[in-house]
Amino acid sequence: MPKDGSGAKASEGEICIFAPWPLFTITIEKLSDEGxxxxxxxxxxxxxxxRMVAGLNGRPTLVGPVGGEASCVIEALVRAEGIELRGVPVKGANGGYINDRRGGDRKEVANVRPPRLDRHEIDDLHNAALAEGIRCGTLVVTGIPDGEVMPVETYPRLVKDLRANGVIVVADIAGSVLESIEEGLTLLKVSHEELQAAGLAKSDDDASLMKAMEALRGKAEHIVVSRAGAGCLALMEGRFYEAKGPEMAAHDHTGAGDSMTAALAVALSGGLDPREALRLATAAGALNVTRHGRGTGRREDIEAIVPSVLIEERT
Known part of the structure; x- marks a missing residue:
C-alpha cells in the first residue's frame, strides 16, 4: 500500500540507499603480540x-557508481555483507583509503579520491535511485564532499521525484548538498558540528541548535540533530525533544550518526511513529560507539537497550 496515499508501493523493511561515494577501505590494527x-x-x-540497515534486519539496496579495479573489490565486499547492490557503471575508478590504527588513533596512509561523474552517468545514477526508491518505498540520501563527484543540483531533483511518487526520504546530508534542498524531505539527520560549520548554529548549546532546526523546518517534516556523546535533539510534529541513550564506554564515535540514520529509516519504513523511531535511533547510535567498525550492531542488542533511552519534550 502507498505510505502517503500517492503512487509508491511500500515494501516494509526494504530500504534503498543513495550512495554516490562508495569506497574501498583498508584498516591496519595491532590486536595482539603475534602481528x-x-x-x-x-x-x-x-x-x-x-550495513546498519542490514544489522536491524532490514533489506538494504545500495545504489551507487562503480568503476575501475576497485569496483570489483567493493562489489564483492558489499554483497558479502548481505547488501544488495545496484551498481551504475562509470568510466572513472572508485576511490578509497588506507588507515593505520596500530597506535590507537586513525592515521591516514593513503587516500584515493572518487571520480567526477559526467552528465550521462549522473542521469543513470538518478534513474537507478529513483526506480529503486519507488520499488522500496523508502530511500536514504547520503551526501558527497563539497565540489566532488557531481553537481549538488542532482539532489533536489531526485528528492522532488521521489516525493512525487510517495517515497519516504530520509537524508543524512550537510554543506552545499543540504543547502541545495529547499523542501521535500521526510526526515533530516544532521550533526551539531555540521550546523555550526554551515553557520546555522552559533554554538553547540541547545538554544542555538534549536534555533537552527527552526530555520530548517521548510526542508523536512522531521529534523534530528546528533550531538556526539550528548544524545540528540529532535523537532518532530512541531515539538522539540531531547533523547539520551544509556552511558557507554566509547571505543569509536565514528559511525554512530550513520547508525542513527539507518535506524530512523528502518523505523519509519516499518510504520513506527516519529518518537519511537527516535528511540530506536538513539539506541543504535549509543551501541555503535562501543564497537569496532562503522554502522555495526545487531537488532536484538539494540532493542534490548531501547527501554533505557530517555526522551523528554523541550520548550
Missing part, C-alpha cells in the same frame, strides 16, 4: 548506513 591485523571493507557513508 598486525588487516581488514578490508567497503566504505563511505552510504555503505555504513546500509
Amino acid at each position: 598486525d591485523e588487516v581488514y578490508f571493507h567497503a566504505g563511505g557513508q552510504g555503505v555504513w548506513v546500509a
